[in-house]
Amino acid sequence: xxxxxxxxxxxxxxxxxxxxxxxxxxxxxxxxxxxxxxxxxxxxxxxxxxxxxxxxxxxxxxxxxxxxxxxxxxxxxxxxxxxxxxxxxxxxxxxxxxxxxxxxxxxxxxxxxxxxxxxxxxxxxxxxxxxxxxxxxxxxxxxxxxxxxxxxxxxxxxxxxxxxxxxxxxxxxxxxxxxxxxxxxxxxxxxxxxxxxxxxxxxxxxxxxxxxxxxxxxxxxxxxxxxxxxxxxxxxxxxxxxxxxxxxxxxxxxxxxxxxxxxxxxxxxxxxxxxxxxxxxxxxxxxxxxxxxxxxxxxxxxxxxxxxxxxxxxxxxxxxxxxxxxxxxxxxxxxxxxxxxxxxxxxxxxxxxxxxxxxxxxxxxxxxxxxxxxxxxxxxxxxxxxxxxxxxxxxxxxxxxxxxxxxxxxxxxxxxxxxxxxxxxxxxxxxxxxxxxxxxxxxxxxxxxx
Amino acid sequence: xxxxxxxxxxxxxxxxxxxxxxxxxxxxxxxxxxxxxxxxxxxxxxxxxxxxxxxxxxxxxxxxxxxxxxxxxxxxxxxxxxxxxxxxxxxxxxxxxxxxxxxxxxxxxxxxxxxxxxxxxxxxxxxxxxxxxxxxxxxxxxxxxxxxxxxxxxxxxxxxxxxx
Numbered sequence: 001x002x003x004x005x006x007x008x009x010x011x012x013x014x015x016x017x018x019x020x021x022x023x024x025x026x027x028x029x030x031x032x033x034x035x036x037x038x039x040x041x042x043x044x045x046x047x048x049x050x051x052x053x054x055x056x057x058x059x060x061x062x063x064x065x066x067x068x069x070x071x072x073x074x075x076x077x078x079x080x081x082x083x084x085x086x087x088x089x090x091x092x093x094x095x096x097x098x099x100x101x102x103x104x105x106x107x108x109x110x111x112x113x114x115x116x117x118x119x120x121x122x123x124x125x126x127x128x129x130x131x132x133x134x135x136x137x138x139x140x141x142x143x144x145x146x147x148x149x150x151x152x153x154x155x156x157x158x159x160x161x162x163x164x165x166x167x168x169x170x171x172x173x174x175x176x177x178x179x180x181x182x183x184x185x186x187x188x189x190x191x192x193x194x195x196x197x198x199x200x201x202x203x204x205x206x207x208x209x210x211x212x213x214x215x216x217x218x219x220x221x222x223x224x225x226x227x228x229x230x231x232x233x234x235x236x237x238x239x240x241x242x243x244x245x246x247x248x249x250x251x252x253x254x255x256x257x258x259x260x261x262x263x264x265x266x267x268x269x270x271x272x273x274x275x276x277x278x279x280x281x282x283x284x285x286x287x288x289x290x291x292x293x294x295x296x297x298x299x300x301x302x303x304x305x306x307x308x309x310x311x312x313x314x315x316x317x318x319x320x321x322x323x324x325x326x327x328x329x330x331x332x333x334x335x336x337x338x339x340x341x342x343x344x345x346x347x348x349x350x351x352x353x354x355x356x357x358x359x360x361x362x363x364x365x366x367x368x369x370x371x372x373x374x375x376x377x378x379x380x381x382x383x384x385x386x387x388x389x390x391x392x393x394x395x396x397x398x399x400x401x402x403x404x405x406x407x408x409x410x411x412x413x414x415x416x417x418x419x420x421x422x423x424x425x426x427x428x429x430x431x432x433x434x435x436x437x438x439x440x441x442x443x444x445x446x447x448x449x450x
Numbered sequence: 451x452x453x454x455x456x457x458x459x460x461x462x463x464x465x466x467x468x469x470x471x472x473x474x475x476x477x478x479x480x481x482x483x484x485x486x487x488x489x490x491x492x493x494x495x496x497x498x499x500x501x502x503x504x505x506x507x508x509x510x511x512x513x514x515x516x517x518x519x520x521x522x523x524x525x526x527x528x529x530x531x532x533x534x535x536x537x538x539x540x541x542x543x544x545x546x547x548x549x550x551x552x553x554x555x556x557x558x559x560x561x562x563x564x565x566x567x568x569x570x571x572x573x574x575x576x577x578x579x580x581x582x583x584x585x586x587x588x589x590x591x592x593x594x595x596x597x598x599x600x601x602x603x604x605x606x607x608x609x610x611x612x613x614x
Contacts, residue, residue: 218571221594223547223605244546244608245594246572248532271531273498274545283607285545319543322504344524351519376517385519399519 057433059422062116062124062144069426070145072124073433076110082128082137084114086145090426095145095152101128101137101159109133113175117182119201125184126157127175135163136173136186138199138209160206164197165190172300174228178256179307180235185256187239193224194241196254212254216264222246226300229254232338233307240269240301240314247271249301249316249333251342269333269342272299273319285319288327289352291380292408297328297354300418306360306367306392311336313393315356315370324350330372332358334393346387346396351375354382360392361423361430368393371421371432373406381405384419384434402432492567493576493601495550495585496541502534536562542573547603550585560597571595578602 059073071091074084082099113127125140139159146153164170173188182201186209189195194214214224222245229239237254249272253263274285279294287297301316312335320329330353332346352375361369366388373382383406385399419434490500505528531540534556544551554573557563563574577600578590584602591603 217596219595221570221592221598223603223608225608245570245603247542247546248572268532273543276545283545283549319498321498322506325498344528344530346521346523349520349522374519378517387519387521395523396521398521401519 056110056112056418057420057435058112058114058126059420059431059433060114060116060124061422061424061431063118063122063425064143065120065122070124070143071422071424071431072114072144073420073431074112074114074126075433075435076112076128080131082112082126082139084126084144088145088147093147093150095147097144097152097155099126099139099157099159102161111172113173113186115175115177115184117177117184117201119182125175125177125199127173127186129170129173130161130163132167133170134165134167135161135170136188136197137161138186140205158205162197162209164188164195164209164211170195172226176229176231178235179231179233181256183256185229185237187227187229189225189227193219193222194227194239196237196260198256198260210260212260212262214252214262216252216262216266218264218266219243224250226298228300228302230303230305230312232305232310232312234310236338238303238305238312238338240303240316242272242299242301242316247273249299249314251303251314253338267342269301269314270316270331270344271318272316273321274299275319275328287352287354287382288319289375289380290382290408295408298418300355302356302358302370304358304360304368309336309392310338311392312338313358313360313368313370313389314342315358315372317354317356317372320347320350327352327375328354330354330356330370332370332393332396336392336394345393348372348374348387348399351377352382353385355419355434357419357421357432359421359423359430361421363429366390366397369421369430370396371402371419371434372399373419373434374399374401376401376405379405381407384432386432403434406435490539490553491576492539492554492564492574494553496543496553497551498541498543500551500553501540502531502538504530532556536574537564546608547605549587549604549607552603568599568601569597570599570601571597575599575601 057075062070070086070088072084072086080100085094085096087094109129109131111129116124123140123142124144128137139157141155141157144155146155169191171189173186175186177184184199186197190213192213196212197209199209222243224241224243227239227241229237231237237256240249240251243250249269251267251269255261275288275297277283278286281294281296285297287295299317301314303314305312314333315330317328317330320327327350330348333342334345335342353372356370356372358370368389370387372385374385375382383401384403386402387399388397421430421432424431536557537555539553539555542548542552542554557569557574560569563569567574568577581589584590588602588604590600593600
């Protein structure tokens, strides 16, 4: 649909709830990892609505205008809800909040994203899909985690609804902030494939997003989806996605400056094969090796850029071939410089390994981290695993288990679409979030380590 | 020289030229072994057992009994389907837009493809003109890629994957 906003942003009704009895459910556990890792975990949970399976998770670290750090993780635990937990005291305690989008509180559907920017007025921004899947709920705050006298306080969010495509076509919005301009970008599927939406830094709130749709001739008539992006140190956007028609994960660049331009030098990252639908999940691929055969497997590529070298790492899950047939594997590809070709560096072997999230985070030892959900031998479950690299993704260390088994007992096709990893700058560290059903479906967050 | 490097050399021995081509250019016949012996050809249904197979990576043949989450390094020179030379058949596995799989080979120009098939910039395709040429639920798609080739696929099949 070109660059025209299909409908203006409109007002939204925002309700907010906050635990009244102070910092919420939190615990501290220790997991001893490899010889060079000892993780101390200040952990939070977002309890699911009864009967609702938590799916997507997102996370951000936010520095307020006063210089204090907060960490936030989020999920959807029911239609209309955006649930998040946050800590304003370096993981010592947590607050839980719920945002309800729209009149009737049923207007938000799922797929959550969080990001924070800096500047004179730093904010945390969030995104989630509209229930019609024709656009986004887009919201922001200058203080996601107010605490006073040790008690959680209500937070205040500005919110807006943006229609950007025909109903049912928007999917999987990702939100990210430009490191050079502070602009906020949303990357998702739109009417004709890739759709980028920009909210400029300083732009008045609740005004139209600027839209960019992909005009690359090489993608016309091809089925593409699962768009994920990252900025480099120069503010260029690097985007990966699944090209179903050609059976590949593909890459292209977008130049945000000026009027914005897709640089259509499309590159193949690697081949992707979808796992079969093992249980009649509407043709949707499902995760192999699980006791519950009905958990869908969404091949969502991830990309991260090392800001010092502008090298890149992409990870994605694919149906493994050859001797590993019948399982999925997570693959890792690297681009040493922006102009160099993609190089296949690592895979996770014959264990089913899904939902990778990769991030360039220097913790003093490693500088790239990847989290996946991994199927240990002899189990029908998945466990979160952290994989690390000390050389920008060129070589990789074996993974470290960082959480309990996820059994997926009794859940439907839509459990746990993606996980999140984010940098924790004040601790020179990182934290993860993922969905887990022990004892109830929760978002486990803030696993941090060095 | 390890076996991965040898595979790379063999597969790329006939790598396509980068010359320009267009949808209206004459199609030069490329006879593949599969077409010669009457086996499956471009556009046929297929499984991961059909066509080219990746070399077995000895480091990835077992599910480790000790639950170690191994990071398996990939040898330099390892090739996969996007690296194969024109004429080497392989299967786009069942699922996504090809519910029955799609046997194909790589190409950059139409002349990289066997007679009667066309190149959509990346893969050789069996052209179609109307939906009834396609096995349900596939349809004859819109012209695809720079070379504007129509072929059978099921875009709706992957759109469903986004539903909740």
